[in-house]
């Protein structure tokens with residue numbers, strides 16, 4: 001990871017004997033990332049975290065019917081998503097991917113339109129379950145609730161890209177539980193056979209709702225399955241946003257060069273329940289959750305920014321304040337936005353028709 005420049009060239013003051021003076025580049029420099037890139041990635045992580053916490057409060061206030069937490073996953077979501085090209089690549093996320101869709105271009109206001117099931121919710125105008133992301137203008141493809149069904153979709157979209165000779169890739173995200181599904185197998189197998197430009201990202205948080213990974217599969221690493229399909233598999237620390245970026249960037253370069261798909265497994269953890277509807281205290285000890293919080297992706301990113309002089313404490317605090325204000329404004333505006341017209345309830349759900357709010361008129 002660390003490049004070295006000028007091996008053997010002595011810097012002023014260096015001892016002459018047994019010294020190779022290295023100018024060591026910081027990891028982000030070797031990846032071609034500027035301080036501005038780093039700050040944008042950090043801001044996206046903070047935004048995801050604050051939206052998450054605020055959404056759960058809205059749920060407890062009785063305003064949001066169903067919320068899917070992201071806290072803990074921000075490093076792997078923002079790191080992998082940041083290696084895609086908005087407006088060019090296609091995004092096939094799953095329900096936990098708030099961080100991915102923020103990088104793709106969804107705004108906090110649009111996220112809350114979905115949380116409150118409002119008429120202008122870009123995902124579905126309030127028809128889908130919340131967190132079932134979709135945005136035509138951004139190339140975010142809507143998915144269904146049955147897990148892993150988006151994986152063959154991703155392979156199919158990549159097949160079309162190859163057919164149309166597009167210089168683009170598909171990013172496809174899922175949890176480790178999804179990798180036990182038949183759809184997952186079919187999607188990876190097809191993508192590998194045809195060397196399709198699709199990047200498979202597994203956010204392995206050790207649980208599929210209450211089911212621990214060891215009750216779900218007999219292998220330790222999902223990435224080890226890549227070999228069985230004939231594609232490279234990579235294991236990355238999901239709390240290290242730059243490591244996730246690096247793995248995804250390499251995978252994108254391979255895909256664009258026609259070398260086919262990659263499976264990236266990000267080892268991560270979710271701090272909160274699976275959704276607002278379950279109680280995670282019934283299946284995992286608090287000590288386990290607390291232990292994982294020591295490796296928080298946002299704290300680690302902040303430490304990196306401070307260590308490399310990209311930001312100081314005051315700048316990070318100001319960023320957090322700005323994002324807090326942005327999220328609060330988004331909540332207010334989205335809550336005040338119009339609800340869907342009941343007369344349109346069937347639209348995009350069944351064959352095109354409208355119902356009248358007056359049952360007698362039917």
Ligand SMILES: Cc1ncc(C[n+]2csc(CCOP(=O)(O)OP(=O)(O)O)c2C)c(N)n1
Nearest residue numbers: 096145146147175176177178205207208209
């Ligand atoms: C085919 C199918 N089976 C079961 C479910 C119920 N279900 C919803 S989410 C989920 C857990 C998925 O776990 P994982 O893929 O690890 O993702 P995570 O939620 O941990 O991010 C399950 C079993 C479903 N939606 N679809």
Ligand SMILES: [Mg+2]
Nearest residue numbers: 175176207208
């Ligand atoms: Mg999981």
